[in-house]
Amino acid sequence: MTVTGFTRFPPFIDDLARSESGRLLHAEFARRWPETADQLVGIARYALLPAGKLLRPMMTLHAAEAVGGSPSDVLPAALGMEYLHVATLVHDDIIDADTLRRGRPAVPVAFGIPSAIVVGDHLIFTAFQSIVECGAAVPPGHVAAAVAALAEAGRDLCRGQMLETQLVGDLDAGARHYREMIRLKTGALFRAVCHVGALLGGADPQLAAGLARYGEHLGIAFQIRDDLLSYVATPEQTGKPATSDLNNGRPTLPLLLAYDAATDTSRVELMAVLHRRGAGPGDVEWVAGLLDEVDAVQGARRQMAGHAERALAELTALAPSASADVLTGIAHWMTSETA
Template sequence: MTAIARTDPRDFLKDLTSSRAARLLRDALDRRWPATTDTADRLSTIHRYALLPAGKLIRPILMLESAAAVGGRPEDILPAALGLEYLHVATLVHDDIIDADEMRRGRPAVPLVYGLPDAIVAGDALIFTAFESITECRATGVSDSAIGTAIAVLARAGTDLCRGQVLEAQLVGDPGIDVDIYLEMIRLKTGALFRAVCEIGAILAGAEPAHCQQLASYGEHLGVAFQIRDDLLAYTTPAVVAGKSPTNDLANGRTTLPVLLAYQAGNRAQRRRLVEALNHRTADADALKDFHRLLEETGALERAPEHVAEHIRRARNQLSTLESSPSVAVLAGITHWATARQW
């Protein structure tokens, strides 16, 4: 795969999303979900709307680069990489239903456009299509044994993701929970899918078990770091850059890491304000401004990136014994991008 040498985070992202891996994925998505899709096939129409235009494609790019990092051919596992994008998009569709979000990637979300019942079914179908896509790698010469192992890994990641989602719902409105409980939640909800894409890429490429495990660990720590970064976006990055509304977490009462850290460090009055803001479930401009001020006063916005840095350090350590290659450089580059203060 193509090496990406730029170090500026914005330049790196530009290079990554125009890399050979990204082009392979976008071309394959366009072929699989053409604009000429029969409009009578409503399910396919919904899927195309959800999938295209594609986002950053970080997860399927990670799969292709993980395969290449252990000597595999990205083209041989392209169907599986698409499948993991289907699964990721399915989780976004379902998240928008759960959170009642109306916008996704700068336009009306699937549930708003097509209605809740069809959005639920479309998300479910994308999950099944993800498993089917892995089996398509038989045609490129991937062994049945590797395909079976990859499917098992994906199933385990899917179960973890669901456990994480349920745990997140249990934590709503309670900023006094232990940070370790929150970190376990995001390890399940977000880290599991990152873990799966990297591990499956290595498995389908025929890597030895030790390398598969290294890349799985790399992906999990990267995913945790990504989620913490996502927690911070509402407070550190303009919405037009972040690609998400700064009001979502507050309106839904989510106890993200900055909130937990603020509660830990806050005095009695600050803690009371945090609890009231989370449980009031309002996210107008004044409420958001006051909430942001609370996070700054308690030092939470400075402490949260320390957790990002720790998980990124662990992710990088997993790459240290892999043979140097352009793909390993890309995997390392993604960790540098994830620690940047601005995207």
Template sequence: MTTLTGPVPPGLLNELSRSRSGELLHHELSARWPETADSLDAIARYAMVPAGKFLRPVMALTVAEAVGGNPEDVVPAALAMEYLHVATLTHDDIIDGDTVRRGRPTVHVAYGMSEAIVTGDYLIFSAFAAITASRASGSRAVAESIAVLAEAGSDLCRGQILEAELVDDLTAGVGKYLEMARLKTGALFRAVCHIGALLGGAEETQAAALAGYGEDLGVAFQIRDDLIVFADPAGTVDKPTTSDLVNGRPTLPVLMAYEAADVARRQALSSALARRSANAPEFEEFRRALIDTGAVARCHETAGAYGQRAIQGLAGLEPSGSVDVLTEIVRWAVTTEP
């Protein structure tokens, strides 16, 4: 069994973004979204450029290569994964009331609420169009990939509704939260890997195993996202770190802390969530409660379990540099290292 312990290569995501796959994606992104006077394309460009770390599209290219395909043939479809991801971020920022994304005003702050909603929708349709531009594996693989993306999109929406049901509910339980994470986060990672495998020419069984890899990785990634807020109280992470707390949304460590707490601490956690405040002293008190109840340690264990399951999805692949990269991404996802 591959071990998930030990040091993670520093700056792994930056390294992937600067890899050959990253270069291909940056070139495609610039070609697809040039500066323009067209209002809709200009807003979409603002949402997309400069790009983030390109984790999902890089993974699509890496999976395609791991199953014997040519990554260059999959670039448009891989970038489609980023379109859908950015579309969900654009809509999420509206739902959460976040005003900063990637160090600058969110789309709805910069351009307006209606414009941001329409731009998110536009990017979703652009994702489907991009898959049809793939030169890999013929029309059947492209049709299957479109179906995979549509299923992931449906799951994302279901996950979003499930997340809304969690607001202010510390009794929801860990199981409901993990199902939300599987739908809202795991679904897109599942699609990324499934589509990369299909367009790379994988057999059905192999493509399904890689889809499972992606889904389990996605859940581990969501747990990492939940944990990093509390591992980085100084707020150096490039994300709205206290958004969940301000919106009364219990994340996995909060739910685990509530399950493990005595009556007095449960009341304290409920009061803290109800305040919807993230000032420094209150946030630090909240953070300490999660650590003291053992919730943070339990979250790490849960992420590790999903990570091991993800690794099992790679078992049928021939050893290669691409498989090594997919393994390192799992190791990164089960830590709170940057």
């Protein structure tokens, strides 16, 4: 079920990484996180570098510039968005017992769970410190608003994570609460990276709120995209095991759509597969066949595209600019790479 031509770093993202903003971010990460004998910083460096797509900090910089701000003034906050994102990945790998992250041993595997917990916490606090650092160039009121926006997103993220834990292995509950779960767990951080960028860039409350909505819808689309990657890409392309979601009993959107469309007999079997974490003989192949039979992957793609369109609609309030074009391009990339 792998889509021909899927790449982990598609051309649009490669071009973005080579842009002036991308070079600025990569250079600053290297400068701030050098090799060191300090164990805490060293593990944090392992988690952060080599950097991934840097999508979230890139969105922060371009949200700020799109409303008339200076990317250099919000650079520390943009880095902070990646710190928070990576912290959630470190903690997720503990919760899910995943062993791979970005194609290498996950932090809990490489350094142990206690160290992983501490490093994740360290990155969270450093994210808030990074926003405050912008106070050297940004009015205090804007900094305070950005800190509040990130704190609200962090609380939502925790609620989303807790809700996801409650849905494990339960497709009936998943069907009722999945959309709220991904809005909180993934949409909230995407909302924050755009909201923080807009606030620090000097946007008025209405424009900042519009960019926050753009981010939230994009985050929901991104989570659906991530759900799909287990079924349209190889582990080498995604950097994590193809069976990760089944192993964790996680009710992703393709599974939920399949459950909704399946016969009663197939529903019982799908629930059984989740309960045994996809470990039975032929479980993975059976699930793949069911998804094909009920067209669940295409159904998930349609929902993903719908949220991307709602995100794009929020950008119409922006004046034309190169940064507005980048934010538009990210929404288009989000859906095109799983088409």
